Amino acid sequence: MFTLGSVLDNDFKSTIEDFSFETEFSTNQLMLPNIEKPFEFAQSIIGLEKDLQENENQLMFHQQKKEERKERALIKGYKGTTTLAFIYEKGTVVAVDSRATSGQYIASQSVQKVVPVNEYMLGTLAGGAADCQFFLAHLGRICNLYELRNNEKISVAAASKLLNNILYSYRNYGLSVGSMICGYDTRGPQLYYIDSDGSRLKNSLFSVGSGSPFAYGVLDAGYRWDLSKEEALDLGRRAICAATFKDSYSGGTVKVYHIDENGWVKISDDDASELWYRYEEKEKKKK
């Protein structure tokens, strides 16, 4: 039966939908058993990396605690990676390595650690590959819907805030996401760091992963706002190269992307070890 109230409700709902970002993943709807302390339960079945790191002798851990391990499903967050991004006068530079490790074993040397969100935004992957890939792809879906509904491109700030809110609602569930949302919108080049703990930081340069201290060293030493495009791309490439040289959990190939007002472009894809020796030769020739 149509009452005035229900008609108004329907109208209200339809206008709200145009601007809403409610999706099945916006609010936490992870299925958990109906127990008293869902967070603690979730944490007990998900082995967080810090618990594993406490067991220094991994072999003994494997042998002695086999029974315990069977009861605990261990989802370890792999933060073995180096990704970096920075903004400068002419756009955004994103550089990543491509190694995935599983403990001491190199699982892959050709992982795609940059996920396109849309034509002018890229997301980087660090931490749990599955978590990052899923949520970044989901972010891409939401951004697409926003463009269709509102007839304008979503800003990088809004996109990063959407991802931040989704991840915040899952913050105690053992997700491992250390992603950077990099893009170019009406405000110019933008860069946000999004974490699975719920942090969202805006800055002009970030580096995430186990090799990030090494990358920061080269990046901080060479960074200026008024770099030329060639210099900026070279800086990103060198920083990742330095990180792969020092960090055993980073390596594979060095991929460099550039984002400007025309969208994102993949610039180069070089083998990390070859790159290092190429730079060394260059330095020798200079002398």
Next chain:
Amino acid sequence: MDSLVGFVGKNYVLMAGDTNAGRSIMRLKDDFDKLVQIDSHKILAKSGEIGDGNQFCNLIIRNVSLYRIRNETELTTKSVAHYTRRQLATAIRKNPYSVNLLLGGYDKKDQKGSLYYLDYLGSSKKINYGAHGYAALFVGSILDRFWKEDLDFEDGLELMKKCLREVEKRLIIGTRCFLIKMINSDGISVVEKVMINSEKKNEIEEEN
């Protein structure tokens, strides 16, 4: 690791926070503003986890705005403190926010500034001076010794710098850069973004 310091003076409240945002041993951002504006005359200084701080402060800001829109009146600092404390207390046993807060505000009715100390466990206390984080260990005694009722602004600023100098000198984790804000009858203003270098014999370099 976050340092927050605040105290009440003659018709103003002075608050300072360091400007580091980091993750384990790394500083991710060195111009992070921890003194969040709630409304025209209140500041919520946050410390603890970045994500929780952001989301919780947003919650408080939006709800205070909503109250103002619905009731066409501003809330007093005391009311905001009580509301904030209640939010923290109801969350602690379900979904805790790990944020420690200092709420500073100026009430036009009383013509006085007030400062509240709020904890992630849901404790709340009206104080004249206080601090959060490692700074509290060093700064507590300085404020006990030198804080007086109704300090002038110049004396207050000097006391604040004394506190920050001590934090920079003794805290092994590098926090050189601090942001100082003041709340008085005119509202909130940034006093200084200070870079403290105690090696130079207690000279202070100022950044704009």
